Amino acid sequence: MPVNVAEFAAQLKVAPGQVLAQLNDLGVEVTNGSFEADSDLLELLREAIGTGSGDSKTISLPHGRSPRDIAAALGVSDKEVLTALIKKFKKMVTLTTVLEDEMAEKLVAEFGFKLEWAQPVANRPSASKVAKGGKHPRPPVVTILGHVDHGKTSLLDYIRKANVADKEHGGITQHIGAYQVTMGDGVITFLDTPGHAAFTAMRARGAQVTDIAILVVAADDGIMPQTIEAITHAKNAGVPIIVAANKIDKPAANLDKVLQALPQHELVPSEYGGDITVCPVSAHTGEGVPHLLEMILLQADVMELQADPKGEFEGVVIEAKLERGRGPVATVLVEEGTLKSGDVVVVGKTWGKIKAMNDYAGKPLKEAGPSVPVEILGINDVPMAGDAVIVVKDERAARSLTDERLEEERQRNVVGPKKKMTLRDLRNHLQAEEIKDLNLIIKADVQGSVEAVRGLIEKIESDEVNVKILLSGVGNVTESDVNLAAASNAICVGFGVKPEAKAKSEAERQKVEIRTYNIIYELIEDIEAAVKGMLEPKFEEEYHGTVEIRAVFKLTKAGKVAGSHVTDGKILRNDKVRVKRGTELVYEGTVDSLKNVKQDVREMFAGQDCGVKFTGWEDFKEGDVIEAYELVQID
Ligand code: GDP
DSSP states (O other), rough: OOOEEEHHHHHHTSOHHHHHHHHHHTTOOOEEEEEEOOHHHHHHHHHHOOOOSOOOEEEEEEESSOOHHHHHTTTHHOOOOOOOHHHHOOOOTTTTTOOOHHHHHHHHHTOOOEEEEEOOOOOOOHHTTTTTTOOOOOOOEEEEETTTTSHHHHHHHHHHHHHBBBBBHHHTTOSSSSSEEEEEEEEEEEEESSSSHHHHHHHTTOOOSEEEEEEEEEETTTTHHHHHHHHHHHTTTTTTTTEEEOOOSTTTOHHHHHHHHGGGGOOOBBTTSSSSSSEOOOOOOTTTTHHHHHHHHHHOOOHTTOOOOSOOEEEEEEEEEETTTTTTEEEEEEEOOEETTOOOEETEEEEEEEEEEEESSSSSSEEEEETTTEEEEEEEOOOTTTOOEEEEEEEHHHHHHHHHHHHHHHHHHHHHHOOOOTTHHHHHHHHHHHEEEEEEEEEEEHHHHHHHHEEEHHHOEEEEEEEEEEEEEEEEEEHHEEEEEEHTEEEEEEEEEOOOOHHHHHHHHHHHOEESSSSSSHHHHHHHHHHOOOOOOOOEEEEEEEEEEEEEEEETTEEEEEEEEEEEEETTOOOOEEETTTTTTEEEEEEEEEEEEEEEOOEEEEEEEEEETOOOOOOOOOOOOEEEEEEOOOO
């Protein structure tokens, strides 16, 4: 029967962590807070744990516990326990190292609890080795972020040269978008397209492969605008950050300055009691790099990254290109399962049978397991970075799945791609209780305006909507801003800036709203109105055509008609018009009727003659020029 951990713990008057620790010890799997138990197992647990006094300051554990067991019993994170061990007791251990009793007692005391030793649990064959699925630890996948020129590429190069896992081929590493290094027993996968643009572009496509972000900060330069952007991107993705304070070989390097500046960006270094690891390094001399790699492995250990090499294959494209003589080549990162040469894969909207598979050093591979980046050859077309890769039974299955996907896409395009969040439809979302957050990305011309806009937006109050600024900075709206917006359902707001051409096309493709303003109060009013669900629709003129008045006809009953000729584009019966005499605007209004000879018509095109009447205006003259347009709602 299923037993709820929390309820069982409450019965025994102990912390749920203690029950979990015992269950873990017995190898009993816990799913969704419950475990399968018979009366024997429950009895055993009661015996082992004993009934607590209800005193929340005492925990009871059997001897021979590891930091992970203690963290679970205390209800704190693994990392907190490891940090305490390193800081207070100068003890560098892994999460699963068994601690001496005295150490364990001190450690527990450090968290304000008293440790009571419980009876050891007898080994119960039935409960002991319950398999926990086929999950195994897997190497962390790491991305390097940071400001331009702070040394991202240099650091990646240094690490690659010094630590590549494949020593034999290490000297001739080629660029496939990712590589692996070894450090003692540990392996780390680095994505070697540095910078947050690639990172966020992948995320916008729904692929999040990065486990840990390394934030490179040049110690002689400190935190710069792109450093802040990188922090925001990593935080929005929920990826833990390790800081590499680079260029410490330089005389001008000032580590303290970096340490002091980080807390302003909600990264509190462990030196100041926070949980952010800062590693001083030099990509030139290599100083500190081994320590950085160790810290990455430690972080990975804490995160308990796991995958099942025997599970169903899942992978993602890191990079893809067309190479002369080789055809479409894609670098795939294995997420689950194992990829084998000869497998038939469906990659995004294309497919193929893998005819060759190489590692980052160009060495042929037969198989690749979790977190391994491989270059694959044999697919029919070049996929996109972020595309998912799956293995299918045979070529027929691949073809039919790809056809299905293409058809789906075609359908989507007919209907139009799904619109992301816009200010105008905020109210509908709210009514449907779909969202509670309005996520914004703010770009402005100067730092002063950024601060001003931020300040005013932060003052907007609403019971229903949380207005959240995901990123703010100086400069035009860029492609990576749009990608971030797409990934987090945000709106890009520009003040005194424009979207870059790439950003504009990407926004159109991904249906991200970009709003630009030159007057700060219009910006604030719009956001306020949107939050209150009262945003007026916005219209834009859509040019239809130019029409020349060539004769004026007087009809006795129906008044005057402008005998006209469409010189460009078209004119529609319900169009709005502006009539100009030379440069002077003589009329602004709407078309009342549009005729071809005597027939009413809906529209007339360039080269055609027509009779036009205007609403409430007849003072037109031969030679007047009509500009026809329509007002289209743009949001
Ligand atoms: P990226 O734009 O962040 O990829 O930066 P790069 O790796 O291209 O480095 C920018 C410049 O800083 C180059 O001239 C590098 O040689 C230099 N650089 C990078 N790391 C170090 C370092 O640790 N020490 C010193 N002295 N210079 C470095």
